[in-house]
Amino acid sequence: MMITRSPRHDMMMIGVFALVVLTMPIWLAPFGAAYPDLLQKFVIFGIMAVGYNILFGLTGYLSFGHAAFLGVGSYSAVWMFKLFTMNVIPAVIIGTLMAGVFAVVIGYVCLRRSGIYFSILTLALAQMCYNLAYSVLTPITNGETGLQIRPTDPRIIDAMFLEPTERVPTTTLFGIDMTGYGGFYFCAVALIITFFISVRIFRSPFGLKLRAIKSNQNRLNYTGINTRPYLLIAFVISGMYAGLAGSLLAVTDPLAGAERMQWTASGEIVLMTILGGAGTLFGPILGAWIIKYFENIFSAFNDGRLHEIFSFLPDTLESIAVGISAQFVGEGWHLTLGLMFMLIVIFLPGGLIEGFNRIVARLRPGQARRRAPAVEEKEAS
Amino acid sequence: MDAFVLQVLNGLDKGGAYALIALGLTLVFGTLGVVNFAHGALFMLGAFCAVTFNLLLNLSERVEDPNITAFTAYIDQPYLETWLGDFGTQLMDYSVPLSILFTIPVMLAIGLAMERGLIRFFYKRSHAEQILVTFGLAIVLQEIIKSFFGANPIPVSAPDTFVGTAAIGSLIGLGEGVAYPYWRLIYLAFSIVVIAAVFSFLRFTTYGMVVRAGMADRETVGLLGINIQRRFTVVFGLAAIVAGLAGALYTPILPPDYHMGMDFLVLSFVVVVVGGMGSLGGAVAAGFLLGILQSFASMNEVKDLFPGIDQIIIYLVAVVVLLLRPRGLMGRKGVMET
Secondary structure (H helix, E strand, O other), X not given: OOOOOOHHHHHHHHHHHHHHHHOHHHHOHHHOOOOHHHHHHHHHHHHXXXXXXXXXXXXXXXXXXXXXXXXXXHHHHHHHHHHOOOEHHHHHHHHHHHHHHHHHHHHHHHOOOOHHHHHXXXXXXXXXXXXXXXXXXXXXXXXXXXXXXXXOOOOXXXXXXXXXXXXXXXXXXXOEEOOOHHHHHHHHHHHHHHHHHHHHHHHOHHHHHHHHHHHOHHHHHHOOOOOHHHHHHHHHHHHHHHHHHHHHHHHHOOEEOHHHHOHHHHHHHHHHHHHHOOOOOOHHHHHHHHHHHHHHHHHHOOHHHHHHHHHHOOHHHHHHHHXXXXXXXXXXXXXXXXXXXXXXXHHOOOHHHHHHHHHHHHHOHHHHHHXXXXXXXXXXX | OHHHHHHHHHHHHHHHHHHHHHHHHHHHHHHHOOOOOOHHHHHHHHHHHHHHHHHHHOOEEEEEOOOOOOOOOEEEEEHHHHHHOHHHHHHHHOHHHHHHHHHHHHHHHHHHHHHHHOHHHHOOOOHHHHHHHXXXXXXXXXXXXXXXXXXXXXXXXXXXXXXXXXXXXXXXXOOOOOXXXXXXXXXXXXXXXXXXXXXXXXXXXXXXXXXXXXXXXXXXXXXOOOOHHHHHHHHHHHHHHHHHHHHHHHOOOOOXXXXXXXXXXXXXXXXXXXXXXXXXXXXXXXXXXXXXXXXXXXXXHHHXXXXXXXXXXXXXXXXXXXXXXXXXXXXXOOOXXX
16 A cells, blocks of 8 residues: 555655754744754654664564664764764764674574564674673773763874864864754754655565565565565664664764663664554654653653642642652653553554554544445455 | 582572573463563562562661660661560561562562463564563563662672581582582572472473463363463463562572663573573573573683673573574474474
């Protein structure tokens, strides 16, 4: 159904999407989310989720190790900043490619198995990367402190063209500062490009094969198609998306730490995809935005804020309400996250997009009526 | 030789914990067909059962200190000492072993509630969805514990009698170097007893026989007029108890904090997969094996040879085993062959 949509329709959709992303600073202002830090996170994790969706949404292979690629991307980008130049272009390219190399190796090993074994293998390999980053690879990753940029770094290319400075330099794109809104627009353009690629993949014969793998891999094997190369390509593409997201994280804030690679971080990526709707085009991005938004809002709440909100209640009720809701905000944000996770998986396995579609179907009784007789006819015949 | 024996012992008690958690995981998987990512949280809950029990025993009232007469000083007088005298003090000292009595009913209740309340709706769903929902549940459980007990590890001490080390070396004629903490030995013995109990329950009782029959062919057992679902629910409760006991007695070795479950869960899953999904013996064997391998990898001699090997040995073994023996060490044909 989705596949038969015309290319023109797709281009319009991407155009609208680009408009929505680029005007985020305007339309998010009423929600109190229009500041560069959060906007950057929105688009970066949007990229991450789009990439994860290519693997999990299309093929159904549940990877619990994508945070490792994010970390690899971050580390390579920061090393590019340290060694060569503060210009972001080489950092992003190398970060993406390094993650791609890792994805080829990890994917080659993990894709020999499927189902839960695949999940465990990705989890094991990602944990291995995380543990190594913390211990033996400290010369490369700077262990617990995280990799940072210092004024004393060599930066070979910058040293040739620019005057050396004493202070810690910031990331730039040919002179444009990449920390504030500049960084946001850079990441936004990256998100639009990656979204375009993902739409092309969804519509391509390659995307169709990935879907076929999800619905019935055996049948595909019986038709004489070797599925593994397709899976590996999908895995590498989604790993490179994660690497891109990781290097963009380093672009907006040139710091890389091992905690980005922990498996709970992978879990969060899975949650974003599921929340929005795995296998849909917009769902994962929507999920990433919602989670990052609520994470930001909820963890900023404190008791004072809650007392303000519930001040319309009588005193005893107010303190009870504050006491209960205080568990879910601030430090307790993870509790909300976990509950959300459970509720979505239990009641809306298709994610928010599915819920939205259901509501639309409810609201348009004409369509439902038109569909209903068709079913009856089929049953009658 | 001494170092060798010591490392084996070191690995055994950790392996005991892995084996107990993995046993429950694979039991649930074999009966209900559910991949339970919240099993580590059950281990953590068990540990906090011991903490709670310890707090309950130490409930005390504030009384004036009779020893200080110059000014009014207050001391905490535990109720147990007031009521039972020296016996009360003894009880408090033995809080960790006694917490078994508290842990079993609590964990059974939690396990049954979990199975009836959530897991049973996920029998027919895909493994990915089972993983996700139980992962969410694990987060919720650990956050609840965090909000009650705080984020810091809570130390719980073993009974005074078992503090210190046992000179095993001189006992079995290996030299004085081999000394080992009593409590870890007890933990090892305890885990072996629990494993033996679970195995004999499944092997030698009629109830266990029916459960095993259900694992092999659920439909036929159902057609024979046996309510196999109820028995599987009980098995889930049993798995919760095993994980809880493993956690409760582990508290003197590792002060429990809210995320210990997650740390152990990842490793136990690796253990289950290495042992072979759905194979009880495999889970136990792999648990002890990986525990021992891990302790060997953390020896300095080995670490000098392969830096960082102690951090990754378990995962490395898992990857190698899965690639060479896709069904795990003792996996059966036809289980999870997708």
